[in-house]
Amino acid sequence: MYLQDILPKMSKLYLGRIVDSFLKDVRMDTEEEMREVIIRNVDEFQNKERVKRNLNFNTEIRDITLLNEMILLSLMEQQGYLLSESDLINEVEKLESEIVEQSTDDDYIKTAICNDAERIYSAVLIEAWKKDDSLNTHEINILNVLRKELDLSKRDHYLLESRIGRFPQKNNKLHTTKQIEKSLRNLQSRGLILRFKEDTSYYIIPKEIARIVRYEMGGELRNEVYETLLNDLNVNQLKVILTSLNINISGKKSDMIERIIKHNILPSTALNAFGTKDLSDILKNLEGAKVSGTKGERVQNIIDYYENISTPISTDPTDSRSRLYDFYEELASRDYKALRVNKIIDKDLNVEKYFEEATRYLFEKKLGLELVDMKGSKHADGKLKYSSKEVILWDNKSTEKPYTFPESHFDQFIGYIRSDETRVTTFLVVVQDYTKEAVAQAQKLKAFSEQDTDVALIKASDLKYVAEEWKSYSDQKNPKFNLQVFNLTGELSRNLLMSRMAWAI
Known part of the structure; x- marks a missing residue:
């Protein structure tokens, strides 16, 4: 989830912690002011150097430092980097218990860590811990250097x-639990995780900084995605990985993959077992992936490719269009790589058609609106009944860059408006983003429509926000969506949509 999706679900106390994490001496009285100032300063929030700086826990006491890392590692392993408060506490406890249990298994340690590395590092570690019950900054830095020299993971x-x-x-x-909760507050004060509430309390690493956190923490791929990468390799390739690490190569393919995951072998470590040519061969089978570069760059290209994989639970298993809706923003922005990796499209030409189908699903299933059939082929992508004498038309325009509203589309849309048998009260253009010129074109189209038709531009991400959140703006048991929310000329921004839903629904 992006910041703009999370902020409306956050209360004043938790909003204040985010503001304080990256904006100093800023005081605001209301939640809305806090949300606005965070969105206005999102570039500073997602600044890589800020995130890296706040990931340095060396000045904290030992328990905070370690638990901060355990919490982030637990969240990084989840789809969407999200867990409920109770599940997150359980995952941290489970992770700590797992490490303690594995440390007592001599066979596991023998295969997981090189014997010489274990001997040298353990000797220094014992010496560092001798004098008292904590490690100072100097000792931590020495251990970090030694760990890297011995090629040991955290x-x-x-x-x-x-x-x-x-x-x-x-x-x-x-x-x-009390110690974990203290670390959760520390991570919020650093602007690394956010807390919000729906039916229960949740913690999340926002999408804007998730990848930076993952790489700085030494994480590369979630196990779920890592298994996909390993499954795409053949048995002989898996044997190469296991042999290079002196791990048993017997059994079925699934056994080999399980062994690699169990031993917490990083994807980069596994892929380093291959030569440059072998890595190139793997990359050639990954559509859109960059094949050239040094060995290290090719390893990173493979990891980056699989980083784009996500397998969210289908919004509605009973409707095949829900899978398209799950990738609504990717369809709007023509993110071919993500769409192909997730098997949403097999041809680039499918994007526009699937964007339209996903929008129809959104209006019909998510907003509960009745779609109006249109005759012939020269018409807008969709039509909604507004009143007995008026309708709303919409058209999808997927683009890799912000939509500019070219003159050819101006002529196309004005034809749709004037030819419809019913007055068009609003013409909605759904895009991934738009330019200032596009907003001016929308205003011009209203003036030339001859029907005083409102022409609104809306981002796919904002329309999806409306689809997901509109019911929360109503106090009725069975609310109905009010199309008045869209009845405007110009840009329908997230804040404007929220304001209109507040009084219209």
């Missing part, structure tokens, strides 16, 4: 720390 560090009785706490004692 999880390897935790495993070895657990073997000397220092993870998660002294004598391998797990953290309490």
Whole structure:
């Protein structure tokens, strides 16, 4: 979820924590002021250097530092980087328990960590922990350098720390719920996670910063996506990975994949087992992926390709169009790579058609509106009954860049408006984004329509927000959507839509 989708669900206390995390000496009285100032300063919020700076926990006490990492690792493994408060606490406890349990398994440690690396790192680790119950900044920095030199992951560090009785706490004692909640507040104050409430309380890493957090934390792919990558490899390739790490290569393909996941082998480590030519061959089978570059760059190209994979639960398994609706914004922006990876399209030409079908689904199923049939082929993409004597027409325009509203579309739309047998009260243009020139064209079209037709531009992301949230603006048990929400000329921004829903529904 993006910031603009999360902020309306957040209360003043939690909004204040975000504001304080990246804007100093700014005071606001209302929730709406806070939301507006956050959106206006979104570039600063998602600034890579800000995020990296706030991911440095070395000045915090040991428990906060470790739990901050456990919380972020737990969220990064989830679809959408989202968990309810209770599930997140359970996942953190589960992750800590899993590391402690694995640290006691000598066979696991033997295959997970090189013997020399374990011996050297453990000796330094024991010495660092000797004097008291914490590590100072100097000791942490030395361990970080040594870990990188020995090619050990942060999880390897935790495993070895657990073997000397220092993870998660002294004598391998797990953290309490109260300690986890304290870290949750710390991460909010750093602007790394957000808390919002629907039916229950949720924590999320916003989409604007999720990828930065993942890479800085040493994460590469969620297990679900990593399994997809491994499944796309053949048995011989999986054997190459396992052999390079001295891990058993016997069993079925599924057994090999399970073994790689179980040993927490990073995708980059697995792919480094291949030569440059082998990596090129893998990339050639990934449509749209860049094939050239150094070995390291080719490994990263493969990881980046699979990073685009997401497999959300279908919005409505009973309607095939719901799968298109799930990728509504990608259809609007012609994100061919994401659409192909997720098997939404097999031909680029399908994008416009599927964008239209997804919009019909949105109006019909999400807003509960009745679509009006249109005769012939020269007409707008869709029609809605506004009143007994008026209708609303809409047209989809998917573009990779912001929509400019060219003259050819102006002529096309004015033809649709004037030829309709019923007065068109509003003509809605659904796009991924639009320019200032497009807004001026919308105003011009209203003047030339000869019917005083309102012409509105709306982003697909904002229309989807309306589809998902409109019922929350009504206090009725069975609310009905009011098309007056769209009855305007110019740009229907997110804030304007929220304002109109507040009084229209």
